[in-house]
Amino acid sequence: MTAIPTPNLPETYDVARVRRDFPILDQRIHGQPLVYLDNAATAQKPRAVLEAMDRYYREANANVHRGVHTLSERATALYEGARDRVQAFLNARAREEIIFVRGTTEAINLVAQSYARPRLGPGDEILITHLEHHSNTVPWQMVCEQTGASLKVVPITAAGEIDRAAFGQLLGPRTRIFAVAHVSNALGTVNPVAELTAQARAAGAMVLIDGAQGVPHQRVDVQALDCDFYAFSAHKLYGPTGIGVLYGRRAVLEAMPPWQGGGDMIRTVHFAGSTWNDLPYKFEAGTPAIAEAVGLGAALAYVESLGIERIAAHEAALTAYALERLSAIPGLRFIGTARDRAGVVSFVLDGVHPHDLGTILDHAGVAIRAGHHCAMPVMDFYGVPATARASFACYNTRGDVDALVTALEGARKLFGGRG
Amino acid sequence: MDLRELYQDIIVDHNRNPRNFRPMAGAVRIAEGYNPLCGDKLSVYAKIEDGCIADVSFVGSGCAISTASASLMTEAVMGKTVAEAEVLFADMHALLTGTASGDPARLGKLAALAGVKDYPARVKCATLSWHTLHAALKGELTPVVTE
Numbered sequence: 220m221t222a223i224p225t226p227n228l229p230e231t232y233d234v235a236r237v238r239r240d241f242p243i244l245d246q247r248i249h250g251q252p253l254v255y256l257d258n259a260a261t262a263q264k265p266r267a268v269l270e271a272m273d274r275y276y277r278e279a280n281a282n283v284h285r286g287v288h289t290l291s292e293r294a295t296a297l298y299e300g301a302r303d304r305v306q307a308f309l310n311a312r313a314r315e316e317i318i319f320v321r322g323t324t325e326a327i328n329l330v331a332q333s334y335a336r337p338r339l340g341p342g343d344e345i346l347i348t349h350l351e352h353h354s355n356t357v358p359w360q361m362v363c364e365q366t367g368a369s370l371k372v373v374p375i376t377a378a379g380e381i382d383r384a385a386f387g388q389l390l391g392p393r394t395r396i397f398a399v400a401h402v403s404n405a406l407g408t409v410n411p412v413a414e415l416t417a418q419a420r421a422a423g424a425m426v427l428i429d430g431a432q433g434v435p436h437q438r439v440d441v442q443a444l445d446c447d448f449y450a451f452s453a454h455k456l457y458g459p460t461g462i463g464v465l466y467g468r469r470a471v472l473e474a475m476p477p478w479q480g481g482g483d484m485i486r487t488v489h490f491a492g493s494t495w496n497d498l499p500y501k502f503e504a505g506t507p508a509i510a511e512a513v514g515l516g517a518a519l520a521y522v523e524s525l526g527i528e529r530i531a532a533h534e535a536a537l538t539a540y541a542l543e544r545l546s547a548i549p550g551l552r553f554i555g556t557a558r559d560r561a562g563v564v565s566f567v568l569d570g571v572h573p574h575d576l577g578t579i580l581d582h583a584g585v586a587i588r589a590g591h592h593c594a595m596p597v598m599d600f601y602g603v604p605a606t607a608r609a610s611f612a613c614y615n616t617r618g619d620v621d622a623l624v625t626a627l628e629g630a631r632k633l634f635g636g637r638g
Numbered sequence: 639m640d641l642r643e644l645y646q647d648i649i650v651d652h653n654r655n656p657r658n659f660r661p662m663a664g665a666v667r668i669a670e671g672y673n674p675l676c677g678d679k680l681s682v683y684a685k686i687e688d689g690c691i692a693d694v695s696f697v698g699s700g701c702a703i704s705t706a707s708a709s710l711m712t713e714a715v716m717g718k719t720v721a722e723a724e725v726l727f728a729d730m731h732a733l734l735t736g737t738a739s740g741d742p743a744r745l746g747k748l749a750a751l752a753g754v755k756d757y758p759a760r761v762k763c764a765t766l767s768w769h770t771l772h773a774a775l776k777g778e779l780t781p782v783v784t785e
Contacts, residue, residue, distance in 0.1 A: 570654070572701035574676050575645075578760060582641045591677055604677030604699055633645055634702070635654065 232529045238614045240265040240521070251584030254622045259404050259432060259563050259610035260588050261454045264518070268458060271517035272510045282506055284483060298509050301516030302499070305464055308519045309449065310440040315498035316472065318465040319507055323431040324354040326450035326465035327398070329502065330427055331358040333478040334448075334471070335396055341367035344393045346424065348373040348381050348410075349600060350403040353593040355429040359398060368395070375600065379406040379555035386415065394424040401433025405594040405606070406555025407538075407563030409437075416446045425471070431455055435612070436561040437531050441466050453511065457613075458518030462511035465502070472498050479504040522613075530613045534562035537611050541620045548627055554606045562611035565592075568627065571634045573605040579633060580607075583626035585619075643753040644760075645702065648710075653702035658695040658712035665693075671770030671782040673762055678704045682770045690719050694771070701763050703754060708767035710748055720775050727772050734764045 238244055241263045246253050255263060275297060281290035283298045299314075306314045320326045335345065345359045349372055363370050371389050374382045381399075390397070397419035402409050412433075416426045427448040433439055434451045441449050448471075452463040467475075477484050477495055481504035486494040495501045522530065541564055545551055550569030568576060577589030588608045591598045598604060609623055662683035670681050680698025684691055694716055696708045711730075715723040729745060732738035736755035743749055754764045769782045 572705075574701040574760070574763065575703070578644065578757060579641060590675065595677075598677065604679070633641065634650055 232525070232533050234533065234614065234616050237525065238616075240267065241614050242266060242269070244614060248584040248586070249582045251582075252622075254583075254585040254619045256609040256611065256615065256619060256623060257586045257588045258435070258612035258615075259455070259592075259608065261460065262435065262457050262612050263614070264459065264514075265457055265521050267521045268514045268517045272459065272514045275510050275513045280510070283509055284500070294509055297513050297516070298507065301512040304516045304519045308434075308439075308523070309464075309466055310442050311466055312442065313469055316466055316469050318467065318472070318499045318502045319512055320450075320463050320465050320502075321461060321508070322452040322454070322463035323429060323450045324358075324452075326448075326463055327355055327427065327429065328358045329465055329478045330448050330450075330467075331362040333475045333502075334425070335359075335362045335368075336365055337476065339363075339366040339368040339395055342393060343368040343395045344371050344391070345369070346371045346373060346389055346394050346397045346419075348386075348399055349375040350379060350381070350406060350408060350410075350594065350597055351398070351400055352404050352429065352431070353595070354431075355398050355400060355427075356596070359396075372596075375597075378557050379403065379408045379597075380557045381408075381410055381415070387418070390419060390422045390424065392423065394419070394422060396427065397424045398427040398429065400429045400431075401439070402436060402561045402563070403555065403557075403594075403597070404432045404563065405592040405597045405608070406557065406565055407560040407610075408555060408557035409559040409561050411559075412446070413444050416444055420445065420447075432561060432563065435530075436534060438527050447471050453515040453518060456515075456518055457521060459508075459511045459514040462508045462515050464515075469498065472502070475502075477501050477504070481505040483507070525613055533613060534611045534615075537615055537617065537620065538562045538564065540617055541609065541611070541623070544620055544624045545627075548624065548631070550631065551627070554601050554603065562615075563608065564610070565606040565608045567603055567606055568630065571630050573607040575634070576607045576627070576630055579630040580623070580626045583622065583629060585623050585626045587623070644757060646750045646753070648747060648750040649702060649706040652706035652709040656696075656705050656709040658716070659697060659709065660695045661697050662693060662695045665695075667774040667777060669770045669774035669782060671698075671766045671773075673700075673704070673766050674783065676701065676704075676763060678763060678766055680704070680708055680767060680770060682708070682767065682774045684771070684774050686720060686775075689721070691715050691717060691723060696767065696770075700766070701760075703751075703760055703763040704766055707751055707764040710751070711767050711771060714746070714748055715771065723771070723775060727768050730768050731765060734761055734768075 279293035281294040283295045302317050305317045373386045419426050426446045428446045430451040435456050447468045449466040454460040484504040554565040573589035665683035666686050667684040678700035683695045685693040694712045742752045773782045
């Protein structure tokens with residue numbers, strides 16, 4: 220019951236075979252085959268993940284790091300095996316650099332409260348960009364309020380790319396932290412995080428990368444990126460909800476105080492004072508999400524079995540096809556047209572509000588996201604209250620794109636669109 | 639369920655050509671409504687004379703359900719007494735949340751919104767303008783927020 224071995228990579232990418240790994244896809248919605256294009260919100264789970272979590276509860280469930288009985292040893296081996304797999308997946312130097320958290324949001328809050336809050340004061344600056352998710356904005360606003368530091372925002376261009384010249388100007392000796400999305404969830408923009416990180420670190424800033432939309436779409440190597448922190452959630456990467464990862468450079472994590480107090484994060488407790496456990500446990504207070512960690516480990520094994528590069532290539536081809544088909548729809552306007560983009564396509568359609576699109580498309584079996592995507596400043600920038608967003612995963616097909624286009628044509632017709 | 643039950647012609651028409659879609663100078667009552675989930679935002683204006691709604695209008699942006707609901711609402715309450723409008727508010731709330739008894743046809747054109755009750759995620763879109771009117775008539779200054 221240790222780490223799951225990574226199967227050999229298949230020669231070609233067989234999307235029909237991939238789809239069979241996802242039981243949820245085999246159903247009808249309003250009488251139509253389900254076309255799931257809301258992957259940037261959360262991805263579906265392959266059978267391997269469902270079975271690993273089920274097997275854990277059936278065969279190994281116990282609390283970790285404390286029992287001497289067999290089940291506890293099994294549970295601990297599975298939980299720590301998942302950590303090893305994450306370390307390998309991100310190419311972190313050490314397993315101690317992998318902290319299990321609830322998700323990307325909690326990871327960023329941990330850094331804001333444990334790294335930034337004790338160190339920052341008036342005159343210090345935290346730099347973010349205009350395309351961040353609320354999760355990479357609000358925790359910094361909170362810490363600015365607590366410390367007197369100020370929040371600076373790098374503007375974006377009309378295409379939805381970070382304004383590099385402005386970034387260079389805003390980055391200064393007072394910049395203590397630069398926090399940036401790897402991939403914009405609202406626009407699909409892939410930010411040049413390696414270059415941005417190098418520039419920010421050269422200016423003396425710590426760098427946090429919000430990888431929630433990054434890890435599902437490309438190989439991430441934290442040593443090559445040379446960032447101080449990298450955060451992601453399991454559920455956007457075919458794993459369960461309720462678990463995510465904070466990667467932190469070991470020396471930085473060691474210098475940080477614990478964030479939450481409780482079980483597992485302590486070494487000794489006396490009323491006169493307590494001492495903290497070593498990394499990574501110092502940051503894992505309370506019984507962790509053990510089954511979810513097992514699910515995350517299985518999800519990473521699954522992704523590696525397909526090959527993250529193959530998934531990325533499949534999604535890139537699908538995105539190109541979607542952009543071509545969608546651009547032929549009269550009255551459709553893309554929101555975000557970055558040159559380097561992941562499988563996320565945001566758009567608005569003349570005369571049909573995104574929320575109506577969401578309902579109309581659902582009737583055709585097509586699940587998309589309609590709304591502000593937890594990125595209200597991005598909506599303000601483009602002067603729209605909301606957008607419709609289609610986002611792709613390893614199991615989507617050209618047929619899914621065709622169904623989306625047909626449903627959009629239906630929406631135009633229903634609302635009396637011309638052209 | 640047929641999508642046309644939700645998007646009836648009258649809804650589509652009022653979305654494309656909303657009635658009484660204008661700000662009002664010298665309005666006696668103004669209230670703002672906001673649905674943070676959708677980003678729907680609207681302002682309702684009302685002029686009250688001798689306990690009657692002498693004029694009512696709205697501006698804002700929202701989905702078809704929210705726009706059509708606001709448009710139909712202004713038509714329905716124009717000229718009514720404040721008390722009658724409050725009764726209609728209660729009736730519409732019941733209709734949209736699926737707690738109404740009796741034949742929705744008695745509500746006239748407003749009955750076109752009855753389909754909304756089958757779309758839980760969209761009920762707030764249809765009730766936003768009514769809550770905002772209610773606030774305007776009560777003279778409440780805090781913006782109405784539905785979510």
